[in-house]
Each structure stands twice: as structure tokens, then as C-alpha cells.
Amino acid sequence: MVGAGLHHVVRGQASGRHYGGGRAHPLVPGIDAVARTEDGRLVYTGFARAPWGTMAEWMVTPFEAELPAGADPLAVAAGMNPALSGWMPLVGRREEEGELGTVLVLGATGASGGLAVRAALALGAKQVVAAGRNHAALERLRGPGVVTVAFAPDAPASWPATLGAAVADAQPTLVLDYVWGTVAEAAFAVLGSSGPAGNSVPVDYVQIGSLAGTEASLPAALLRSRRIRISGSGLGSVSKEQMIAEFPAVLARFADGTFDAPYTAYPLGRIGEAWAHQGRSRAVVVPD
Numbered sequence: 001m002v003g004a005g006l007h008h009v010v011r012g013q014a015s016g017r018h019y020g021g022g023r024a025h026p027l028v029p030g031i032d033a034v035a036r037t038e039d040g041r042l043v044y045t046g047f048a049r050a051p052w053g054t055m056a057e058w059m060v061t062p063f064e065a066e067l068p069a070g071a072d073p074l075a076v077a078a079g080m081n082p083a084l085s086g087w088m089p090l091v092g093r094r095e096e097e098g099e100l101g102t103v104l105v106l107g108a109t110g111a112s113g114g115l116a117v118r119a120a121l122a123l124g125a126k127q128v129v130a131a132g133r134n135h136a137a138l139e140r141l142r143g144p145g146v147v148t149v150a151f152a153p154d155a156p157a158s159w160p161a162t163l164g165a166a167v168a169d170a171q172p173t174l175v176l177d178y179v180w181g182t183v184a185e186a187a188f189a190v191l192g193s194s195g196p197a198g199n200s201v202p203v204d205y206v207q208i209g210s211l212a213g214t215e216a217s218l219p220a221a222l223l224r225s226r227r228i229r230i231s232g233s234g235l236g237s238v239s240k241e242q243m244i245a246e247f248p249a250v251l252a253r254f255a256d257g258t259f260d261a262p263y264t265a266y267p268l269g270r271i272g273e274a275w276a277h278q279g280r281s282r283a284v285v286v287p288d
Contacts, residue, residue, distance in 0.1 A: 001055065002073050004032065004053075004054045004077055006029075006277065013029070014027065028052045029053045030054030033077060034076050043065060043067065044064070045064045065244070067255075068255040076251065078263035078284050080254075083250055085233060085234075086115060087249075091246060094124070101172070102125065102127045102167070102172045102174075103127070104174070104176070105128060106176065108137075108148075108178075110178055112178055114140075118258055120176075122253060128146045129148075129149060131149040133150065149162060151163075160186045171203075174206070176206050177206065177208060178208050178211065179209060180216050181213020188218060191222060192222035201227070203228045204231070208232070261282060262280055262282065263283070264279075266284070267285075268286070
């Protein structure tokens with residue numbers, strides 16, 4: 001193991017809170033890693049057999065994707081998991097419909113949401129609407145093709161109007177939701193507000209994270225008035241084979257600078273500090 005990202009899902013699986021986590025202990029945490037093969041190559045890998053995770057000195061895994069020249073191994077360890085969360089539904093939508101149109105990212109100020117904004121642009125989205133509460137993070141995302149929406153943290157009642165104004169001229173055809181809860185309810189209100197006449201374009205609403213709440217109220221009228229499909233993206237909703245097929249394309253984005261992932265490296269002997277790490281960067285566990 002060269003570096004393994006301490007992702008939200010890793011913490012969730014270790015604590016038993018994540019739907020994909022086992023409850024057998026002791027376990028070795030980690031779902032993916034950059035590793036060095038016996039012949040010296042740097043590869044991205046994962047899906048180690050439970051209870052052996054990727055924060056191990058040696059591991060046996062079912063695949064390896066070689067890192068391209070120019071890719072920072074620890075940035076890959078930090079960023080592949082969050083990058084894939086948006087990449088997979090974006091690729092699926094483009095393959096199904098032939099284009100992406102306007103993509104709305106809810107929770108764009110987090111690591112996964114920010115990478116989803118970049119992925120949507122890289123995959124040809126006509127426009128990306130990036131919504132979140134962190135003004136500084138939104139400012140970093142601002143650029144050609146990106147419209148930013150700042151939610152007032154203490155005024156959820158204003159969120160539908162704020163979001164509605166941002167998408168008035170270009171209704172989203174794909175929504176990537178990293179937060180759920182009251183933010184999702186605001187998005188549902190906006191998607192259902194224009195009535196059936198202007199809603200001939202199908203909308204994919206993809207639920208990915210639940211930082212704003214694990215439940216959201218879904219209006220019945222929205223399902224009847226829109227051609228909308230609500231699905232999820234996570235462990236179990238996308239096959240391992242589909243993900244593995246996309247790894248080289250995502251790794252290439254780290255090599256060419258399209259993707260980046262700020263990280264803080266912690267030796268395995270400081271795993272407690274890594275577990276408590278917070279902030280904009282992602283903790284990456286490295287060998288002692």
C-alpha cells in the first residue's frame with residue numbers, strides 16, 4: 001500500500017453505519033488504494049476481500065489500473081472514490097441520452113460535489129449549476145459553463161426561490177444530489193413548479209449522499225407532472241465491472257490536471273489523527 005484514502009464510506013463501514021459495511025470485527029479498513037506491485041508499478045486498486053481492507057501492507061485484489069504518468073499517487077488515493085460518485089451517473093446519462101444538457105449538482109462545495117462539477121464539464125455538459133452553502137468553495141468552482149448558487153444556511157425556506165432563479169433559463173436534465181434532506185425537497189419544489197407543458201425533457205435525479213438528512217419528502221405531483229427518474233449511485237447500484245471499466249478514463253483526468261484532490265498524509269502509526277481529520281483536504285493513510 002502506497003496510500004489509502006480515508007473516505008466517508010470508510011468511516012461509515014468501520015462504524016457499521018454505512019449500508020454496505022459489515023459488522024465483523026476486527027477488520028482492516030479501506031476500500032481502495034494506490035499500491036505498488038511486486039514488479040514496481042504504481043496501480044489503483046480495491047475490492048479487497050473482507051475483512052481485509054486496503055490499509056494493509058499486502059493485499060490481494062481482483063483488479064489493478066496502472067497510474068498514468070503525471071498522476072500524483074496520493075491525490076489519486078484521496079480523489080478516485082469521490083470522483084467516481086459523480087462520474088458514473090454522468091457517463092450513464094450521456095450513453096443513454098447522447099448528451100448531458102444542464103447538470104445540477106447539489107452539495108457542490110464538498111470534495112465529491114466539486115469533482116462532479118469538473119467531471120460534468122469534462123464530459124460535455126452544456127451548463128453546470130453548482131449549489132452549496134460555502135461561498136469560498138463556490139467561488140473556486142466559478143468559471144465558464146458553471147453557474148453557482150449559494151444557499152443561505154439559516155433560511156431553508158428561501159432555497160426553492162434561490163435555486164429556481166438559477167435554473168429558470170435552463171432546466172436541469174440531470175441532478176446529482178450529495179446532500180438529500182431539505183435540500184432535495186427544495187429541488188423537488190423547483191422541478192415540479194413549471195407544470196407539464198414545458199417538461200418534455202426527461203430528468204434523472206441521482207441520490208448520492210445524505211449530509212443534509214437521510215430522508216426527504218417526495219411530492220406525488222412531481223412524479224405525475226415530470227418525466228423524472230429517481231435513482232441512487234453507490235455500492236450495489238453500479239456493478240464492479242462498470243466501475244473498473246471507467247477507471248482508466250478517471251485516472252487520466254488526474255494526470256492531465258482536470259481533477260485534483262487536496263490531501264493530508266498520515267503515517268499508519270497516526271491513524272487516530274487521520275480518523276479525526278476534518279477540513280477541505282482528505283486524509284490519506286500511508287505506510288510508516
